[in-house]
Amino acid sequence: MTDGGGALAIVLHTHLPYVEGFDTWPFGEEWLWEAAATCYLPLVDLLDRRPDARALTLSVTPVLADQLVAPGVADRFRTFLDDTREDVYAREVDGFRANGHEAEARSLLALLGVYRAARGAADGDDLAGGLLRHASWTSSATHAVLPLIATPEALAVQLDVGTRGHRARTGRWDGGLWLPECAYAPALDAALAEAGVRTACVDLTDLLGHGDERHLRPWATGAGTTLLPIDRALMDLVWSDGAMPAAPAYRDTHRRTTFHLQPWSNDGAAWDPDRARRRAREDAAAFVRAAVTRTAGGGLATVALDTEFLGHWWLEGLWWLEAVLDEAAAQGLRLVHADHAAAAARARGVERLPAEARTTSTWGTPRDLTTWSGPRVAAIAWETRALELDVVAAGAAATERAWRELLAAGSSDWAFLRTRGTAGDYPDRRFAGHAEALRRELRGPGTLEPRLRGLAPGVARSPGPSSGPPR
Structure with missing residues (x-):
């Protein structure tokens, strides 16, 4: 429950594996460039423009931050935008126009505008600064599935490198930690508490039942960390097979051109940004109505989404998110930061996680390991x-x-x-x-240089079996 009746917490989990410097296309660091252009920089713009967006909870994994601040990344990103993206879009636009498909050409020019806007925002050498300015949650060092780690030493390293890295880059941390893959097990309780983790998300859908009211309240681990169950009853409206992004007006991410561009809508028509934006507003209104209904009796509904889902995979997702902010104000839905909701719950007292939920869970398919x-x-x-x-x-x-x-x-x-x-x-x-x-x-210790590109700069030297995490 939260003070003042029902509320919605939106947690954005921002993560990519370490791809910087490891191949380019179709798999490799172009994932990083695409995510930065279509998701990270537009999201920072939204967070900077909207004071009410401070209610959103942003998590950035240390491994993503490691890449965004790595030497040369900003220059290579700008080269990708100036050369690769401009070139392939120009080729495709010319091809469509030569064959009389002006609507598709206009769609591509509108999509190219996303990259050009990113180019205008990509000044300086630090692509991470904007995200980290708004990031209150961190994660383990490299997004390892924590219940699969075998030793206390390795678990401590994942948590210590992650939390210290976040503090070093942001100057703050209130204890919010994204459990990679929402993977939780009671065996983690002591290590999480020792690392200073105060709040995390879990997926208890299969343990408590889809739509169960118990998803609308925080729970406590045996060591006192507050767990916020994600609410699939709301999340599935946005992130599931056949959910909102499958609407006819939105961009089709499966049908591609010669250079893998995507100028069509789900219904086969040329993608129209005005039509798509209207649909995003309609879907935001429907989502907020559902959230109002879901929390009418009080409680906290927590919706967690991969940040890259908004903008990169669902191109219109950030339009939808901004419209959710508008609709929440219009419909009287209270948006709350996860840290604030958890702190309020702790002030009242948080009950221990139900017995049937004291087992391993994830947000995978299926929801186990x-x-x-x-x-x-x-x-x-x-x-x-x-x-x-x-x-x-x-x-x-x-x-x-x-x-x-x-x-x-x-x-x-x-x-x-x-x-x-x-x-x-x-x-x-x-x-x-x-x-x-x-x-x-x-x-042969020392065979390789100590650094592994920009990964985990907080690692110094490993601990012995009885010592603490590396410093």
Whole structure:
């Protein structure tokens, strides 16, 4: 429950695996450029313009921040916008016009405007500053699935590097932490509390039941961390098969041109930004009406979305989000920052998580650990654990580079992409590369330079089995 009746918390989870410097297209650092142009910079613009957007809870993973501040990134991003994007759009526009398809040409010019606006905002050498200015939540160092980590030492490193990195870059942290993949298990309770984690999101849908009223209240772990259950009853309106982004007016992300551009709407017509924006406002109004109804009896509905879903995958998603701010004011829906909602709940007293929910859960498909440890990725899961045990057993002999390679290999993204089969052999190559580099470094400490591009600068030297996290 929240003070003053029902409320809605929107948590935006901002994350990409470490792709900077690791291949370009179709899989690699162009993911970073696309996300920055279509999502991160437009989102910063929204957050800067709208005082009421301060009620949104923004999480930025340390591994994403590591990439955005890496040397040369801003210059390569601008080159991508100035050269690659301008070139391919010009080619496609000319092609459509030569074949008499003026509507598609106009659609592409409107879409090119997104990249040109990003170019205007991409001054200086720091692409992360705007996001981090608004980011109140962090995550583990490289988005590892925390319940799959085998040792206290490796778990402490993931949490310590993540939280200290956020503090170093933002100068603040009130204890909000995104559990990667919403993966929670009671065995994490003590480590989360020791790391200073005060608030996190969990997905208890299959444990408490879809639409259960118990999703509308915070719960406490055995060590006192406040858990906010995400509310699938509302989230599914936006983020599920056949949800709002499938509406006819929105851009079709499946049909592509020769250069993989997307100038069509879901109904096959040329994409029309005015038509799409009208639909975004309609969907925002419907979403807020649903949220008002859902919280009519009080309580806190928490909706968590991948930030990249808004703008990058669902092009019109940021229009929808801004319209949600408008509609919340118009319909009397109270938007609340997750930290504020959790603090208010703690002041009143938060009950212990229900017994049936004191087990492992994720927001995967299914909502367990299968996506990251099932048959399709068993080799990755077992090898990650073996590497972790080797690094921890090495104690003080494990170098900074060894720990960085372990952090890189432990990213949840490699198993996720392998399970989904959406990135070819890229996740297999990336995992294998980090695993091999780690073995080399353990065999001959100092063989590799300490740095791994811009990843995890907070790692110094590994702890011994009885010491604290690396400093």
